[in-house]
Amino acid sequence: MTVVLPRLGLGTAPIGNLFREVSEEDAAATVAAAAREGLTYFDTAPRYGHGLAEDRLGRAIETAGVAEPVISTKAGWLLRPGERVVTDWTERGIRESLESSLRRLRRPAVDILYLHDPDDFADEVRRTGYPAARRLREEGLAGAVGFGMNHCEPLAAYVAEFEVDVVLIAGRFSLLDHDALTTLLPLCLKTGTAVVVGGVFNTGLLADPRPGAMFHYREAPAGVLARAQRCRAVCAEFGVPLAAAAIRFPYLHPAVRSVVVGCRSADEVSRNAESARTEIPPELWHRLAEEGFVPPELLEA
Known part of the structure; x- marks a missing residue:
């Protein structure tokens, strides 16, 4: 499916x-800013704040003025009282997850349903999880189905086995991490699977490479921090903010259709939208390739 x-x-x-906590006002302002900037794709999941992100998005998007939003959510984990989350890849579980999401989102259907981080559940996904997602697509409750994951090897295995409409890979195709280029992206290009890239800042390091910044959900090691600071220095030689190069980098691969950037305020939305509009001189990409931040094969076309 296209x-x-x-x-x-x-x-x-x-x-x-x-x-960290975000107020109701800032959450609504974040979605409103996205609408003003022309961002119409919104990615969410039940596990983001135990349903809070979906609920806030559902309420905010009704007043944000987005005529035809594209919304993706995820399934495979059910929310339980006391902030508990349990895995459930059965047809009943996948259906319950999506139906709960639709109630929070205040929508009759989503555009994309991702199976969320099924790294260690291949048998369950094969038997019930993926077939259930396909049936939900056939029923019109999801326009497309795929997988949203943080690791490339198991995600590539799912793409190779199933007819996958779209995948979301987080944190593994950035200026500091090229793991997706090894197998996942070439495979998706071959199969025609759309790729969404998240985590282009690697949990914040490439947005602001300062001591204490996060990388892959942990404090960045000294060597990784130094690499990010060097990348920022190279970008500065061309008058380009590091964040702009980080957001534009994934588009160098033809399999990548979209980049998703997490924001917690209207100001972050505006800054990231501006970064996405920044033109990157070809000379900068080549300099970054010389320094190992850009795989040279991405510049050969």
């Missing part, structure tokens, strides 16, 4: 209070 995706989307984990 998936039509806007080039830039809003990731909603931050408005689900990822790492």
Whole structure:
């Protein structure tokens, strides 16, 4: 199935209070700012704040003025009282997850349903999880189905085995991490699977490479921090903000259809939208390739 995706989307984990609390007002302002900037793709999940991100997105998008939003959510984990989350890849579980999401989102269907981080559940996904997602697509409750994951090897295995409409890979195709280029992206290009890239800042390091910044959900090691600071210095030689190069980098691969950036405020949305509009001189890409931040084969076409 062909998936039509806007080039830039809003990731909603931050408005689900990822790492720190976000007020109701700031969450609504974040979605409103996305609408003003022309961002029409919104990615969410039940696990983002135990349903909070979906609920906030559902309420905010009704007043944000987005005529035809593209919304993706995820399934495979059910929310339980006391902030508990349990895995459930049965047809009943996948259906319950999506139906609960639709209630929070205040929508009759979503455009994309991802199976969320099924790294260690291949048998369950094969038997019931993926067939259930396909049936939900056939029923019109999801326009497209795929997988949303943080690791390339198991995600590539799913793409190779199933007819996958779209995948979301987080944190593994950035200026500091090229893991997706090894197998996942070439495979998706061959199969025609649309690719959404999240985590282009690698949990914040490439947005602001300062001591204490996060990389892959942990404090960045000294060597990785130094690499990010060097990348920023090279970009500065060309008058380009590091964040702009980080957001534009994934588009160098033809399999990538969209980039999703998590934001927790209207100001972050505006800054990231501006970064996405920044033109990157070809000379900068080549300099970054010389320094190992850009795989040279991406510049050969």
